[in-house]
Amino acid sequence: MKRPILSHLRAGVGALALLVLATGVFAQEPIRIGWLSSLTGPLSSAAIAENQGVQFAVDEINRAGGIDGRKLELITRDTAGDPTKAVNFAKQLVFTEKVHFIIGPVNSGESLATVPIVARAGIPNLVIGTVDELVDAKKYPNAFRVINTNRQWIDGANTYALDVLKRRKVAVIGDTSGYGTSSAKTAAELLEKAGVKPVYSVLVDPNKTDLADEMNKAKAAGADVIMPWSAATGLLARLLNTRGDMGWNVPVVGHPALMAPPIGKLLNKPEYWGNTVAAGYVSTTYDAKGKLPANTQALIDKLHDRLGKSEIDYMLWWVALGYDTVRIVEHAVRQAHGTDPKAIQKVLANTKGLQGVYATYSWSASQRNGFPDHQIMMNQANSFKDGAYRAAR
Amino acid sequence: MLSALIAGLATGALYAAAALVYNVMFSTSKVLSVTTGHTAMLGGVFGAWFLQAFALPLPVALLGSMAIGALLGALTDFVAIRRVLARSDEHLWLLSTLALATMVQQAVALWWGTEPKPFPRIIPQEFGAGVFDQKYWLPVAVAIALAIGLELFYRGTLYGKLFVAMSEDIFAARARGIPTERIRMFSYVMAGAMGGLAGFAAGQLTFAYFALGLTLTLNGFIALAVGGLGSNLGALVGGAALGILSSIATYYVGGEFQQTISVGLLMLVLLLKPEGLFGTRNVRPV
C-alpha cells in the first residue's frame, strides 16, 4: 500500500522541526576567541606562559558546560612577534574566522598595528601589551587593556626608588630596541615630573657585550640608584654582572625582566642578584607569612592538579593574565547575554571591580586601562619561588 | 675609558677571528662565505651546551665545539660551494651560503631558543678582576694565536703551501696535480674549526646566542675589508680598529649610532684605499 504524499511531507517537516529545535537548544554557535600569540620568536617565553593560562581557562569553562550553553572555541595564531604577520592574522581572525573576541597580541609593536584594525572591524579586543599609546576610549572604543601600562611599572619603580630608598641621583639605562627607547624616555619624563633629573641616562645595544663603561660613567656621575628599562635578559644580566664585578653596591630598580628566572643562570655569582628590585604584582607576591592571595593560590592549586606537583618554573603572572583574559570574556558574555559587539562593549565599559587572579579590573566610558595602580608591587628580584616573589623591603 | 678600550679590543678580536676564517676559506676557493660568523656562533652555543648539559671536561667540550664548527665548514663546502663553483655564474655561491646560513641560524633559534644563555667560566678566576678578566683576554689571545698559527702553517707545512699555491692560481695548481677539491674541503673544515674555537673562547663575552652569526659575518667582513682581503695581519688590525672605534664612539655618542659608525669606517676605507690597509691590489677581471 502506498502512503499518501502528504504523510511523507508531514514526516519530513516534523524531522526538520526537531532538528532546528535540537540545534537551537543543544548546539548553539560556539563563542570563537581569536588568540594572537607570539609562541615562537622573541618574547616567546611570556607568550608561552600566557598561552597556558588561556588554554587552561578555556578548558575549564568548556568542562563546566560553556557559557550559557555555548562552548568556547579557541583559535590560536602564532605571530612570531612580527607585526606584519600579526596584521595578517588579525584580519584572518576577524574576516575569515569571524571571531567574537580577540586576545592579544603579546608584543607592543604588534599590538600598535592590530588594535586599529580590530577597532575598525568593531570586534572586542582584550589588549595585553603595555605601551601607553595602545588604548584610547575615543579612537578604539572596543579595545580594553587587561595588563598594566608601562607607565604604571615605571611609576611603581620610581616611587620605590625616590620614596622608599630615598635616592635622588638616578641613572636610567635603556636599550636601543623600540621598547627600550620609548620606556627609557617615559622613565626620564616621569622622574623629571617628580622633580628629579637623572644624573646619567644612556641607551645600549641589547647585544652589547660589555657594560663596564656605562656603569663606570654612572658611578662617576654620582648615581645612587640604577634604573634599567629593557626586556632583554642578556643585557640585564650583563648589567648585574658588571655591578657585581665592580664591587659597587648600588641598588638596581626597574623592569620586571630583572627578576625573570633565566637571569639567575646568566649571573657570575648568585649574590649578584641581591639589592635588585623589579616591578611586579600584588597578586604574585608572598605576604609576611609566605602566603599568596587566595585567588592566586586557588589557580596554583588547579595548575598543580593539571601539571603535576613539580614547582612552577616560570613567572606565574603571565599565566594569571592569560587565565583572566578568558574569564573576562566569560563575564562579558554572561552580562551581555550574547556576543553582540555593542552590548559587550557596553558591559566592559561599565565593569567595576571585576575580581580576577592577576588583578581587579575596572573600565569606564573614558578609561580603557583596567589595571589599578595599587596592584603594582615592587618585588625582590632574587626571591623567585614557585612562580611568585617576595615583596621588596 | 680604559675599560671601554679593553672591551672594544676584545670584541674586535672576535671580529678579527671571523676575518681570519674568511681568509682561510677565501684562499682556496675565492669565496666569501656568509656562514663564517655562524661557525663561531655554533662554537659558543655548543660549547655552552656541552659544558652544562653534559658537564663534559673542558678539553672535550672545546674539541667538540671545534668539531661542530668544522662540520659547518664541511657542510658549507659540500652543500653550498662544490656544486656551485663548477658553474660559471659567479654570484651563486653568495646565494647558496646565504641560504645555508639562514637555515643554520633559524634551526638554532628553534632548538636553542632566542634568548641568550650563559657560558660557564673556563679558567678558574675571581670575578671582579676588571680589565684583567678572562672574558676580554681569551678572545684576544685566540685571535693572535690563530693568526700566528696560520702564518706558520702557510710557511712551514706542505698543506699550507698548497693553500698558497691555490690562492695564487688555482688553474696552475690543478695543472700541477694538486687535488684542489680535497684541499678546498680541508680548508673549509679548518676554517670552521677556527670559527668554533673563536666562538668558544668568546662565549663568556657574547653568551651563547643564536643571532651572533649574522653580526659576526657582517663585522668580520668589515674587519676583513678594512684590513685587506687575504692578509692575516690586516684581519687583526682591521678587527681591533673596528672594535675599538665602535667602542669609543659608543662611549662618547651613545649606543644609538653604533652600526652607522662602523659602516662609515668601512666606506671611508673602501673609498680611500679599496684594497684595504694591508691588501694587495689584484685586478684580474677576465
Place this chain on the structure above:
Amino acid sequence: MKRVAILLFAAAVLVSLPWWAGDQYQLHLAALIGAYWVLIAGLNLVVGFSGQLSVGHVGLLAIGAYAYAILAGTHEWNVWLALAASGGIGALCGLLLGLPSLRLPGFYFAMATLAFALIVTELVLALDGLTGGGVGLSVPEFPAPFDTAAGSYWLILGIAVIVTWLTWNVARLMWGRGLIAVRDSMVTAQAVGVPVFHAKLVAFVFSGLTAGLGGALFAVMQSYITPDTFLFELGLFFFVCIIIGGRGSILGPFLGTVVLTALPELSAPLAKLGNFFYGLLLLLVVLLLPEGIGRLFQIGLERLRPQRLGSMPIEPQPAQLALAIKAGQR
C-alpha cells in the same frame, strides 16, 4: 592574438578579485602581495637583470613607509603628494646608497646593502622626534573611494600594473639586454660598449623609487608602523622571491612573490619554520634549478605544447653543387 587574450583574461581576473575573493582577509593578502610586488618589480631589475645582489631593500621600504607616514600624517600633506614624495625620497636614497656601493664587487655590495638596512633601523630609533622612535607612527588611510578594502586593493593593483609595465619595457628593450649583459659578464658588457656603472645605477635608483612607493603602500596596509615591522628577514624575503621565481624574468618573480606570501599563511607549520623554509627553498633552487621556478613553468608549457620546428627534409642536389663548385673555381 593569443597573448592578448591571456593578458585580457588575467586583467579581468585581477580587477574582479574583490567580488569573488572569499573575504576581506584574502583581499588584504592580495593587496599586500601587490605592495610587495611594487618593490620586487623594481628590485628585480637590480637582482634579476643587472645581477647586483641587494639584500637590504627593506631599508628603502622603511624609508618610503616612514616618509609617507611623516608627510601625510604628521605634516598632513595631500596623500597623493606624499605618496609621490615617498617614491622620490626612495629614489634619492637609492642614489645615495648606489653611488658608492655599486662600484664594489658582488659580496662587498651585498654586505653594504645589509649594513644599510641595519643603519636605517638604527636611525629610525635614534631620530624619535621624527619617526616616533620605538613607539612608531600611525599611517593615514587613502581618501575615499580608496579607503575600503576593495578600493585600496584597486589602487595598489593600478600602481603595480604601471610599475610592471615600466619594468617590462626596460626588460625587453636595449636597456634590459644591457643589464643582462652586465649580470652575465661585466667585462664583456664593457667591451661591447654598455655603460656598466651608469646602467647599474639607473636600475638601482629606479628600484629605490619603487621601494619607496611600495613602502608607502605597505605602510597603509599595515596602518601602523614601528621599527619592528622592518626586520632584516623581510629584505631577505624580497630577495628570495626573485631568486626562486627566476632571474631575468618578470613572471617568475611575480609567481615567487605570490607563492611565498600565501604559503606561510595557508600552512601553520611552514610559518613556524619561518626563515628555515626560505633558506631551504633558496638552497634547493640555487642547487637544482638556478633559473628559478619560472623556468620550470616554461619547460612545462613547452612539454604541453612543443614548438613545431616543421620538418624540412634536405635533399642532396648534385647538379646545383656541381654548378657551385664550378663557379668557385672560376
